[in-house]
Amino acid sequence: MPRIPPSLPLVAVMGTTGTGKSDLAVDLAVRFNGEVINADAMQMYKGLPIITNQISEAEQRGIPHHMLAAIDHGEPTWTVTYFAREARRIIQEIRSRGKLPIVVGGTHYYINSLLFDDTIVAAAEKEDEDVQLRPQEETIAQFPILDEPTDVMFKKLQEVDPAMAERWHPDDRRKIKRSLEIFLTTGKRASEIYAQQQADRMAAGDTPATWEALMFWVYSKPEVLNERLNTRIDKMEQRGLMGEVRQLAAFLNERSACGEEVDQTRGIWQSIGFKQMEPLLQAEKRGSSQMQLDRARAEGLELMRIATRQYAKSQIKWLRNKTGPELREKDALPYLFVLDSSDVDKFSTDVLQPAADVLQCFLAGEALPQPQSLSSTARDVLAPFMESEKPAKAEIKTFRCDDCHLTLVTEAQWNDHITGRKHQRVVKNKKRKALVPVPDTSKSDSDEVKSEDAANDTK
Structure with a gap:
């Protein structure tokens, strides 16, 4: 297709854990004078390179990596809006140095916030799952309407923010509640907040159009990936997994000694490793036998394998159900390239070189190859999104x-x-x-008596 070189190029590397995303991002940065921005929520935490599977300093090959190992254990996971704001600021700084920004990570709703202009609404929906504007019981206590039936909340939303009410089905309680909560807790309409954020991004010139973003989906076949992930858990243990587990446990003990309660349903505590191996620490404290310790270790590692495989499935589900359809809706599927990393021995020929060739064409404004032409795997993965006609929205x-x-x-x-x-x-x-006559009940008591007397006289 005829193209011109992108004025604000952005490269996004996506895919499940264990497919080689980070290696591809570094390779592209070396070849094309780029810098890498981490888009993995867990890899933002510092001091935990094993549990979070961070790329090592040697593997970074001197390429600057932003938002990697940047926050402390006690900090909550970044909301998608906060991530997007910080990532865009860094993208501007990278471009000001004449370099290419490359975003890489498996937290795909983070990446979506940089790819799509209107993703802020979807981001608010996702944040409803991740974080509340304030503790739920406190919010409801202050604004009891948030605990009312859905139709009551919807009617109120129609009054205070009709533009947002127009977006949602009257029975979609979660979205209605979220929009109303934003208004009640901030004093501003959600529709106005989203519109202002989009205007700010456009004014700053830091949000590329979808066709100025090139996307690589690094994909490994499920049977290969599952075995790879299982092996990785064993390597994590060998590299010192339990040391980081003990480090996190010590942090919890310190906070507890200070009378502070740590919410283990958020932040780094959701990473795979600590909660699965914590029973081993408890067994050690109880002075359990070596046989019991070995059993606890084996059970913990198996739970890590299961959780990692499930996480990979959820990442694939997001790409298939969210990112792919969104790209299709934006007519941007020609910029999504699937790279098959199933064979680690062919990583260079199947992943690195094809990606470099596509990126070279993209930056030069040359015609891009058909994404499904890269491999049979690419054709199969992209097939559900490549229908000949896009249904009307x-x-x-x-x-x-x-x-x-x-x-x-x-x-x-x-x-x-x-x-x-x-x-x-x-x-x-x-x-x-409506046509059935209604009995006349307007007669007075005296009229009824006269009617009865007249009836008697005729007898």
């Missing part, structure tokens, strides 16, 4: 049928409903009831 608008007490969200659904038999039957029944 249904307009999000609500239609209310007061006759049937029903809410519909598209004009097509509305037209089908009002011409359907059920609606016609309800309307017909209402008309029939």
Whole structure:
């Protein structure tokens, strides 16, 4: 396809854990004068290179890595909006040095926040799962309406922020509640906040259009990846996994001694390793036998293998269900290239060189190859997104049928409903009831007595 060189190029390297994303990012940075921005939430924590699987200093090959090993154990995981703000600032700084920004990581909603202009709304939805604006019980105590039925909250949202209410289905409690909570706790409409954030990004010139971002999905076949991940857990133990587990346990003990309660459902405590191996520490404290310790160690490592495989599946699910369809909606699939890293012995020929060739064409404004042409794996992975015709996006608008007490969200659904038999039957029944005479109850008691006397006289 005819192209011009991107004015604000951005490279994003995505994929599951254990596929070689970091190695590809470094290789591209070396070849194309780039710097790397970490987009893995757990790898932001410092002092824990084994548990978080951070790329080593030697593997970085002198390439600057931003937001890697940057925050302390006690800090909460960054929200996607905070990440996006910091990442864009760093991207601007990298470009000011005449270098190429390369974002790499497995926290894919972080990466999406940099790829898509309108992702801030989706980001707020994701943050609803990760962090509350303030403790939930405190928020509800101050704003009881957040605990009311969904229709009550929706009516209030229509009053205070009709633009956001127009986005959501009247029964989508989570999104309605989130939008209303933003207004109540900040005093600003969510729709205005999102619009201002987008305007700020556009004014700053730090958000590239989708076609100025080149994306690499490093993919390994499931059966190969699972075995690789299992082996990696054994290597983590050999490299000193338990030392980092003890380090985290000591941190918890220090906080506990200070009377501080640590929320272990957030932050670094969600990384794979600590909670699986903590029973081994407890067994050691109890003075358990060597046989019991060996059993606890084996069970902990197996739980780590299971959790890691499940995490990889969730990353794939996000790319397939979120990133891929979003790129398709933006007509940006021609900029997503799947690289098969299943064979580690062919990593250079199957991953590094094809990526470098594509990036060279991208930066030069030359025609890009068809993404599915890189390999049979690329064709298979991209097939679900490559339909010949993109379905029209249904307009999000609500239609209310007061006759049937029903809410519909598209004009097509509305037209089908009002011409359907059920609606016609309800309307017909209402008309029939309207034609039935209503008894006259306006007569006075005296009129009723006179009527009875007249009836008696005729007997």
